[in-house]
Amino acid sequence: MKKQLSMGIGALVLAAALAGCGGSSGTSTSSSAPPAASSTAATSSAASSPAAAAEMKTASSSAGQIVVDSKGMSLYFFTKDVKDSGTSACTGACLTAWPVFTTTSATPSVDGVTGTVGTIATPDGKKQVTLNGMPLYYYAKDKAAGDVTGQGVGGVWYLVSPSGEMVKGAAATGY
Numbered sequence: 784m785k786k787q788l789s790m791g792i793g794a795l796v797l798a799a800a801l802a803g804c805g806g807s808s809g810t811s812t813s814s815s816a817p818p819a820a821s822s823t824a825a826t827s828s829a830a831s832s833p834a835a836a837a838e839m840k841t842a843s844s845s846a847g848q849i850v851v852d853s854k855g856m857s858l859y860f861f862t863k864d865v866k867d868s869g870t871s872a873c874t875g876a877c878l879t880a881w882p883v884f885t886t887t888s889a890t891p892s893v894d895g896v897t898g899t900v901g902t903i904a905t906p907d908g909k910k911q912v913t914l915n916g917m918p919l920y921y922y923a924k925d926k927a928a929g930d931v932t933g934q935g936v937g938g939v940w941y942l943v944s945p946s947g948e949m950v951k952g953a954a955a956t957g958y
Contacts, residue, residue, distance in 0.1 A: 839912070841895035841945045844931050846952050850896055850914065850943040855928025858884055858919045860949050862939040867916035869903045881933075881940070883911045884919040898947020915947030 838853035850858045861881065863872040873881050883905060891900050891912055902910040903918060912919045922933025922940070933940050934950070942950040 839891065839893045839896050839900065839914075842929070844929070844942070846931060846934055846942050846950045848945055849931070849950060850919075850945060851928070852884065852921075856921055857925055857929075857931050857933065858914075858943050859922055859933050859940050860914075860917050860943055861920060862941070862949070864918050871903070871905070871911060871918045873918075873920065880923050881920040882923060883909070884921060885909045886912050896945050896947075898945065914943055917947070919943065 839850055839858070840853065841848050842851045842855060842857075843849075844857070852858060859881070861871075861873050864870075865872070871883065873883075885905070886902060887910065889902070889910075891902070893900055896914070898915045901913045901916070903913055905911050920940075922930075922936070924930075924932050931942060934942050944950050
């Protein structure tokens with residue numbers, strides 16, 4: 784009973800801490816993010832230290848094969864970003880709804896992702912992961928692995944295929 788109570792309290796503290804990170808202004812990339820936005824667990828293809836963040840893999844979804852982080856959270860492209868520009872077009876309030884997918888690794892590891900993986904610098908010095916020269920984002924309303932609720936939002940946000948293309952098909956509720 785005590786173990787369950789302490790785990791519940793721990794979950795509440797974590798939720799409060801994540802909620803306190805939101806609401807940034809300007810071009811800062813600090814924002815409320817779904818689990819694992821900036822510190823994902825390492826997989827067997829990388830070192831077992833948290834420094835090997837930003838791991839990516841593929842998953843089957845209602846929209847087809849997509850790219851997800853190591854926790855299974857869906858990743859998205861923003862059509863207003865310019866390929867290979869080295870910058871993100873999502874700034875200010877946009878970052879609250881679409882937190883960036885970051886890494887601490889110079890070369891993020893992947894499993895099943897065939898597109899070219901890289902990073903760009905964020906205004907606050909973090910490394911945002913890119914696929915085929917396009918920055919990657921989470922959708923804040925995706926709460927669990929398999930959620931794909933950001934697909935097609937505003938006609939400018941799309942899931943990412945393993946080859947690094949935008950998935951333009953409609954998605955249902957998850958994978």
